[in-house]
Amino acid sequence: MRILFVAAEASPLAKVGGMGDVVGALPKVLRAMGHDVRVFMPYYGFLPDKLEIPSEPIWWGTAMYQKFAVYETRLPKSDVPLYLFGHPSFMPRRVYYGEDEEWRFTLFSNGAAEFTWNYWKPNVIHCHDWHTAMIPVWMNETPDVKTIFTIHNLAYQGPWRWFLERITWCPWYMEGHNVMASAVQFADEVTTVSPTYAEQIQTAAYGETLEGLLSFVSGKLSGVLNGIDVESYNPETDRFIVENYNADTVERRKANKVALQEELGLVVDSGVFLVGMVSRLVEQKGLDLVIQIMDQFLSYTDAQLVVLGTGDRYYETQMWQMASRYPGRMSSHILFNEALSRRIYSGCDTLIMPSRFEPCGISQMLAMRYGCVPIVRRTGGLVDTVFYNDPMNEAGTGYCFDRYEPMDFLTAMIRALEAYRYKDQWRKLQQRGMWQNFSWEKSAYEYIKIYNRVLGNPDEGKPTEPSQTSGVKV
Numbered sequence: 001m002r003i004l005f006v007a008a009e010a011s012p013l014a015k016v017g018g019m020g021d022v023v024g025a026l027p028k029v030l031r032a033m034g035h036d037v038r039v040f041m042p043y044y045g046f047l048p049d050k051l052e053i054p055s056e057p058i059w060w061g062t063a064m065y066q067k068f069a070v071y072e073t074r075l076p077k078s079d080v081p082l083y084l085f086g087h088p089s090f091m092p093r094r095v096y097y098g099e100d101e102e103w104r105f106t107l108f109s110n111g112a113a114e115f116t117w118n119y120w121k122p123n124v125i126h127c128h129d130w131h132t133a134m135i136p137v138w139m140n141e142t143p144d145v146k147t148i149f150t151i152h153n154l155a156y157q158g159p160w161r162w163f164l165e166r167i168t169w170c171p172w173y174m175e176g177h178n179v180m181a182s183a184v185q186f187a188d189e190v191t192t193v194s195p196t197y198a199e200q201i202q203t204a205a206y207g208e209t210l211e212g213l214l215s216f217v218s219g220k221l222s223g224v225l226n227g228i229d230v231e232s233y234n235p236e237t238d239r240f241i242v243e244n245y246n247a248d249t250v251e252r253r254k255a256n257k258v259a260l261q262e263e264l265g266l267v268v269d270s271g272v273f274l275v276g277m278v279s280r281l282v283e284q285k286g287l288d289l290v291i292q293i294m295d296q297f298l299s300y301t302d303a304q305l306v307v308l309g310t311g312d313r314y315y316e317t318q319m320w321q322m323a324s325r326y327p328g329r330m331s332s333h334i335l336f337n338e339a340l341s342r343r344i345y346s347g348c349d350t351l352i353m354p355s356r357f358e359p360c361g362i363s364q365m366l367a368m369r370y371g372c373v374p375i376v377r378r379t380g381g382l383v384d385t386v387f388y389n390d391p392m393n394e395a396g397t398g399y400c401f402d403r404y405e406p407m408d409f410l411t412a413m414i415r416a417l418e419a420y421r422y423k424d425q426w427r428k429l430q431q432r433g434m435w436q437n438f439s440w441e442k443s444a445y446e447y448i449k450i451y452n453r454v455l456g457n458p459d460e461g462k463p464t465e466p467s468q469t470s471g472v473k474v
């Protein structure tokens with residue numbers, strides 16, 4: 001099969017959040033399974049710092065009265081062809097934000113459509129989030145190219161119809177008041193990144209006003225759980241961490257914990273409970289719960305907290321202020337730093353993710369891979385990936401709470417803190433997390449099934465064993 005991934009992010013080149021992880025990892029796995037997968041992404045101004053890009057484009061095109069160039073290179077450490085959409089609007093050294101956001105991503109998706117009509121025609125275009133949401137609309141009259149639309153973040157739905165009509169071609173048949181709604185209607189299949197979230201978005205609580213439409217198209221809507229890049233994120237070989245280890249040598253993490261405390265100016269003590277958070281600092285991630293309980297948690301315990309993230313100025317400031325109240329006990333880093341995130345996963349005892357909603361969540365899986373026990377709110381993909389710790393039956397992988405309430409979160413934190421005192425059981429809990437199979441293989445087969453379905457091919461996807469091997473749902 002010929003498959004073109006079109007997205008705004010692809011790790012490790014351009015990553016702001018979890019979508020970058022998905023687009024950076026899944027094409028490699030699909031390609032290893034024998035499919036001709038390629039990626040189409042904007043040529044951001046910072047990319048030449050990260051990889052070699054030929055100076056001559058392979059193709060020139062026009063869209064929205066603009067001329068653009070397409071350059072060809074490869075995704076790092078892979079043979080996946082990467083097409084870079086070159087236009088001056090993407091030259092600033094950032095992925096998102098900016099006044100022309102809606103205009104330039106509409107141009108980008110226009111460029112991707114032109115590219116597939118005129119240069120390389122795939123069987124399937126796999127579109128990700130609103131930045132690519134017009135592609136299924138335009139492809140509606142190209143029956144030999146099928147489209148899959150994956151929702152990573154339903155909260156951002158892209159430009160409204162009235163704005164689109166001013167800047168681009170909105171075909172006569174197009175429906176939908178914004179691009180996300182149109183993509184949901186016109187894509188051959190719509191997926192999101194966990195089975196639980198696929199159910200939740202059909203309700204008013206999670207549907208972000210699209211719940212009616214999403215339940216109407218439920219026949220073509222499914223949830224495919226994300227994986228993680230288990231080669232890159234491997235505590236046994238990770239060169240960004242001080243001490244490598246695996247599930248059998250999990251006690252070696254102590255060196256990473258001490259090194260992290262030293263690096264971040266925390267009181268060095270391998271015995272204290274070290275809590276981490278690696279996240280975009282936005283409402284989705286439950287920052288208001290963190291703000292409401294953390295003073296109590298830090299005042300009444302000897303625990304320490306590390307926060308790494310960027311996002312809304314309000315939350316960034318709150319994290320800063322809180323850290324200034326607990327010198328030596330709390331450290332906030334308002335930046336994006338991949339290496340530091342790995343040191344947090346490998347050094348902290350626990351990772352908090354009290355999300356308001358969570359399509360899948362990558363951080364909790366990375367944490368488990370590194371033996372860092374997740375504390376999560378049971379929503380979306382967090383329900384599908386983290387299971388209640390049950391020391392009696394030696395099952396479960398983390399601490400969970402249901403209601404989006406500060407006391408529920410605080411209680412889960414205290415339960416984890418208590419459990420941390422019982423070292424043998426804590427070690428087993430860490431090991432159960434590390435033994436989980438979060439590799440992309442299983443999800444890749446699910447996607448292949450979907451691609452085959454839209455193409456009308458017989459199903460050749462092999463079912464594999466469930467990804468959770470030792471966690472049980474209680």
Ligand SMILES: Nc1ncnc2c1ncn2[C@@H]1O[C@H](COP(=O)(O)OP(=O)(O)O[C@H]2O[C@H](CO)[C@@H](O)[C@H](O)[C@H]2O)[C@@H](O)[C@H]1O
Nearest residue numbers: 017018019152279309335336337338341359360361362363
């Ligand atoms: N400051 C920082 N420095 C370094 N690394 C940082 C960082 N902030 C975040 N990260 C990294 O970015 C990724 C975050 O991924 P998540 O899936 O947890 O959230 P996100 O909301 O961005 O993704 C959205 O898309 C993904 C993919 O589908 C869904 O899993 C998710 O639920 C949805 O909200 C992790 O790899 C994390 O380590």
